[in-house]
Amino acid sequence: MTLNALLKAALTGAGSAALIASAGMAAAQEYPERPIEMVVTFGPGGGADLMGRQMGRLMEKPLGVSIPVSNVAGASGNAGLTRLRTDPADGYTMGTLISLTVASWASGLGDSKPEDFQVLAVVQNSPSFLFVPASSPYQTAEDLFAYAKENPGELTVATSGYGTQDDVTLKLLARDGVQMENVPFQAPGERYASPIGGHTAVLYEEPGDVAQFLKAGQLKPLVVFSKERHPSFPDVPTSVELGYDISGLDNFRTVAVRAGTDPAIVEKLQSAVEESVASAEWQTFCAETYSCIQPVTGEEAQAMIRDFLQLITDQLAS
Amino acid sequence: MAMAPNMRTEDAARQAAAPPTPRARRAKRLIPVAVPALLLAASLALPGFMFSSDRRPDVPGLGPAAWPNAVLALLALCSAIWLFSEVWLLVRGRVSTSLATPHDEDVYHYGKALTGILLVIAFGWLLPIVGFALACAGFLLVWCLYGGLRHPAVLLLVPTIGTVALLWMFMGLALMPLSRGAGVFDRFSVWLLQLLGIY
């Protein structure tokens, strides 16, 4: 009871904050005049955290203010988005919005919608792969898929959960006859340790999150779920080449602000993001994580979020 | 889930907080029965409130409800055992020893305790509205008065120095995004933080 009342009070407070804040439009010229908060929607140490911290650090130079990171983790990233959505739309709060969170909306989490956010830019994008441990009996995708076809459901795949794009990919593979068991691991560390230790047959992941294991030769990429081969892995065949039409389920990471932010401020932030992405430091970072892309901005970026949500919603419904 | 034990303990608190009249003593004897009864009721009722959306996709494996249901079933079982033994004792007119109030303090001012709790709650409630700086200074001031400190120097210095130190430590050094409050309080907080050199 107390909880309810307190929550309501907090939400009313936040609501009135938004109303008052929209009055100060003239502030766009002087923007930014104080630190900008970077809300990372996951805990420290993950891919979204590294991206947010790297981006925040690089954006400090063009914007000339400090950009402290705050990790607001919870509910697949939706807790941080609630914060982003309820803070004033004055450009002093930006946050990370990633594909995993968008996919979670399809299974009913959170109450955010794509139109609640103004995406500054999609800054990282990477297709997912299937990896096997170095000692695996299946050293090519053909071997793996052939075995899975003959022994449906016998191979296990470590993923991030049911109802995610990982799950959708496995469902699409199963539709085409390759049936493997989805094994969700909530903690990324355990997700990678399990196949490396030989406890799970296959790992579904984007290469950037397992870069250290790839470099050490502990994991071997077998197939990329994409239309084109990944430039860093030219020898790894695509799912489309192998006859499985599975693509468009890439892992993307964006930086966003609340919808309704002054266009002049959005433009300033956007150019700061673009400048940061062009920096040598960012290029090293994204090359290390196999996720370099030309930043996608504006309406195109908004459309990317909407289409991705639609795709996952359709696939989960079928 | 958080609400059920809340109700339960608030109830218990109200009974425990009363002065030790014969009626209160009787109420106190009822606590060991009321607590397991409420827990039993909660653990039986809660599975029905597990999901608030009706969308139940067809899931593989045990599903998201299996674990909480198992935990709540065990909780119901244990509460039933406890309730049974308490009722048994009550019927036979023996005094229950399962819940014992700590004896190590001679005096306990329930009024003071409840005021303290209310002050803490008020602080937490004001935090997002007036911002950390004002809430903190105000809380320290009231808390000092509540703790019996009346010296003007104390009342002036503890809240101001305390607040500035905490602001510097957490917003300045640790870069925590503590609440700045809403509306006019937000602007005040920004002004204050700029004045202190944190922003």
Add this chain to the structure above:
Amino acid sequence: MQTIDLLMAGFASAFQITAFLTVVAGLLVGVIAGALPGISFVNAMAMALPFTYAMNVTHAMLFLGGIYVGGVFGGSISAIMINVPGTPASLPATWDGYAMTKKGQVKRALTIAVTASAVGGLVSALLLTFLSAPFATFAMKFSQPEFFAATVLGLVSVIAIAKDKPVITMISLLSGMAIGTVGVDPLYGQARFSFGIPEVESGIRFVVVMIGLFAIGEVVDLVATDRDLRPRKADGKVAGASFRDIWNVKGAIARGTALGCMIGVIPGAGATPGAVIAYGVEKQVNPRGKEFGTGIEAGLAAPEAAKNATTGAAMVPLLTLGIPGSAATAIMLAAMMLQGVNPGPLLFIMDPSMVYTIFAAMIIANVLMIGAGVGVAQMFSTLMRTPPAILAGFIVILSLIGAYGVRNNIFDVYVCLVFGVIGWAMKRVGFPSAPLVLGVILGPLAERYFLTSIANSRQDYTVFFTRPISATILSLALIFVLWSLWPSVRTRIGRQPAQAKPKER
């Protein structure tokens, strides 16, 4: 031996003035942050992360390593002095440590705690240095069923801790486990018990529950009982623990250290289950186990040694495999990745000097911790001279900042307040609250280990008993339960005879 040479080189670079000062700074930050009620070492490490941007990667690891080692201990200072655990791992320190404080032995308790912690941490740092490869192999043998079994062991040791009230302890534990199920479930991404409130989907974090139950309730009691925490005159006369006192608990320290090292390498477990299991085991093994909770040295030493023994052990999978097992090591991984360094087997080949500098620093940090711990404890006893009202006010503010800082979310502050009221009431009616916190910590772990195990074995429920390590741990857990419940069962069965010969042993 190559390891020795490398370690010597590591010591040489760790003793360079900047490196050394970095370790010391980290250690002090850790001990102080850990000792502040509400601010846990994980909080402190996350806050320190931006400061490491400007350092080189070795210094970054030295700084974070220092905070980690210091912070895991620091939580016990406030646990012992004011009955408010600074971090969840210090929960067991409130049981016997605070009891010693009430007997006027605060200095003794602190000395024993810091020595036990340092010994545990030191052994574990040496293990990290010399045996990381075999321990990493050992860790890789563990998979989800073994993690589940270890969590079950943690859960049952809570029952063992109970003082003759197994049913009520179970109820408290299960309530905690039920609270732990609030929010998005770990596998299916479905929100449970959210009652349509989006904020609840994020779930209820154990640190927030702990701060609410312990800090708020304790503060209210502090003002309501006119309790004076100022060191009494008698305390001055009672010196710290002598060498003999420490030597008397050597068995407890050894057992705690061994358990901590084993539990530390298990990803996900970490310091809190380590400390709790060590307390439970010690209570059973120690001849004075029955008196635990009344201020027995061994009951303080064992969990203290265990929780710091998890620090070095937890870094084994991080450094050797690149797999962070806990929130603290995940932050260290982030610090390394942000500098473009990938931990894992390659690191030992590519940059052994850095690895061994980290090893050396962990060893140094644990040795220095005795000094830092005593110094900070001294500082805290000075702070305790301030009027209780002012002290209590600051504890409230720090607690709510700590609750907020877990996820920078105001919702967590409200949750903390709710649990503050619950905790106060629980204390008033004598309902045990520690099992509840442990339920909130271990319940969600048990759930996801269980469900992932089942999925990974393709819905085979026998997997927990067919895998040797898992089966062994589970049988240990069973023996443990029977062993600890036997006395009260015996009392029930042979009612009269048991009362006829009371307090034997």
